[in-house]
Amino acid sequence: MSAPSVSPVLPGSGLGRAVEVYDFRRPTTLAxxxxxxxxxxxxxxxxxxxxxxxxxxxxxxxxxxxxxxxxxxxxxxxxxxxxxxxxxxxxxxxxxxxxxxxxxxxxxxxxxxxxxxxxxxxxxxxxxxxxxxxxxxxxxxxxxxxxxxxxxxxxxxxxxxxxxxxxxxxxxxxxxxxxxxxxxxxxxxxxxxxxxxxxxxxxxxxxxxxxxxxRSDRAAAPAQMRAQVSRVPVDVELSIGPVAVRPRVILNLAVGDVVLLEHAVGRPFELALAGESVARAVGVTHGSRQAGQIVSIEESAP
Incomplete structure (x- = not known):
């Protein structure tokens, strides 16, 4: 079971700006x-x-x-x-x-x-x-x-x-x-x-x-690529780990039922990107919104 996705509001989002398709078959473009x-x-x-x-x-x-x-x-x-x-x-x-x-x-x-x-x-x-x-x-x-x-x-x-x-x-x-x-x-x-x-x-x-x-400065290419990719919006989600239940539990669900998720109260949630865990966070409130406060970073995270 997953909590609502955390989608930060990006400047200029929702303005309907035109997106130019990049052709990777011809990577050379005019500066x-x-x-x-x-x-x-x-x-x-x-x-x-x-x-x-x-x-x-x-x-x-x-x-x-x-x-x-x-x-x-x-x-x-x-x-x-x-x-x-x-x-x-x-x-x-x-x-x-x-x-x-x-x-x-x-x-x-x-x-x-x-x-x-x-x-x-x-x-x-x-x-x-x-x-x-x-x-x-x-x-x-x-x-x-x-x-x-x-x-x-x-x-x-x-x-x-x-x-x-x-x-x-x-x-x-x-x-x-x-x-x-x-x-x-x-x-x-x-x-x-x-x-x-x-x-x-x-x-x-x-x-x-x-x-x-x-194409003149090959050494700068990785940094330029990283800088460009870092500005691309992505969706992350704060969730707990999955739990196995029998089909009859789901089929007989009714309003007011409690489903045990076996997640300890003090255990952090997983912050995932495209299904891959990148960090762990605890649920907090930020003004009138819910948020996740990072408590650790996964070693395999980029």
């Missing part, structure tokens, strides 16, 4: 400091790219960075449409390449505006002609200059256009398990809006940001 630095860099690039589009296609344009995350290249490629424009960007000294991705429809719209036309949407989803590729490459050359300006010392060298691909499943910018920093962008020109992404190899960026990487 908060790194995340903010990268968000500022991508936001600067988005503003610069919006100004660049406005100047080149002579139409009011705006680019907004909406989300920054770190995923493997395989996950990134799988999230893209099968048919899309992927501009691979090469940085000297790096094997993995960066990617600027946007719908081919968007690029054809920009090209038509650059040539003085009035595009009619929806435009066909197709590969670019040689002339169109040259115009897109010119746009991307200017965009990569803005990217280098926005990231500053985070980019070890100036990125250059390596090529343009039109199938996200065949454009191998990096190995499948390479970690990429990916920013989701929203590109708006007049009344038209397209989703775009920018992906950069994470290793070089995190290296440039110093030793705050979550």
């Amino acid at each position: 908060r400091e790194h995340s903010r630095v990268l968000e500022l860099a991508f936001e600067t690039f988005a503003r610069q790219w919006g100004t660049l589009l406005t100047t080149n296609i002579r139409a009011g344009s705006a680019v907004v960075a909406e989300n920054v995350k770190m995923v493997t290249y395989d996950e990134y490629a799988a999230s893209l449409p099968a048919a899309t424009a992927m501009v691979l960007c090469e940085v000297e000294g790096q094997e993995a390449k960066g990617v600027i991705q946007f719908p081919t429809e968007a690029a054809l719209f920009w090209i038509t505006r650059m040539l003085g036309g009035s595009p009619v949407v929806p435009l066909p989803n197709r590969k670019f002609t040689l002339i169109e590729q040259s115009l897109v490459k010119r746009l991307m050359d200017d965009a990569l200059e803005d990217l280098q300006y926005s990231f500053g010392s985070l980019l070890s060298a100036a990125p250059t256009v390596h090529g343009i691909h039109f199938n996200s499943q065949f454009a191998q910018a990096a190995a499948t398990n390479t970690l990429m920093i990916v920013a989701d962008l929203s590109v708006t020109v007049g009344e038209h809006t397209w989703a775009a992404t920018v992906a950069l190899p994470a290793e070089s960026l995190l290296k440039q940001m110093g030793s705050n990487s979550p």
Whole structure:
């Protein structure tokens, strides 16, 4: 027979806060400091790219960075449409390449505006002609200059256009398990809006940001894990040991019956966590509530 569970009131409990699921299959995540630095860099690039589009296609344009995350290249490629424009960007000294991705429809719209036309949407989803590729490459050359300006010392060298691909499943910018920093962008020109992404190899960026990487200090990992786990709420219960009775005792229970539990009056109760005894305590009152005062700790308790 168990006494009522002792559940301490935690600050902020019951507020219905959203819980983010942690994926143990991919334990590497962006440190908060790194995340903010990268968000500022991508936001600067988005503003610069919006100004660049406005100047080149002579139409009011705006680019907004909406989300920054770190995923493997395989996950990134799988999230893209099968048919899309992927501009691979090469940085000297790096094997993995960066990617600027946007719908081919968007690029054809920009090209038509650059040539003085009035595009009619929806435009066909197709590969670019040689002339169109040259115009897109010119746009991307200017965009990569803005990217280098926005990231500053985070980019070890100036990125250059390596090529343009039109199938996200065949454009191998990096190995499948390479970690990429990916920013989701929203590109708006007049009344038209397209989703775009920018992906950069994470290793070089995190290296440039110093030793705050979550993987850089292995010795601190146990302490960080313990500190995180110590803030997780758990349920404990104060109880006496079980006692064996015959079924007829339970079947014939009535109000007012007394069930002998064979627990000495001065014997402490067991404080258990998930069924495991961690301490012993005596019942006390704390204001208007019942509580347990610890009198000993089990040797096997963590």
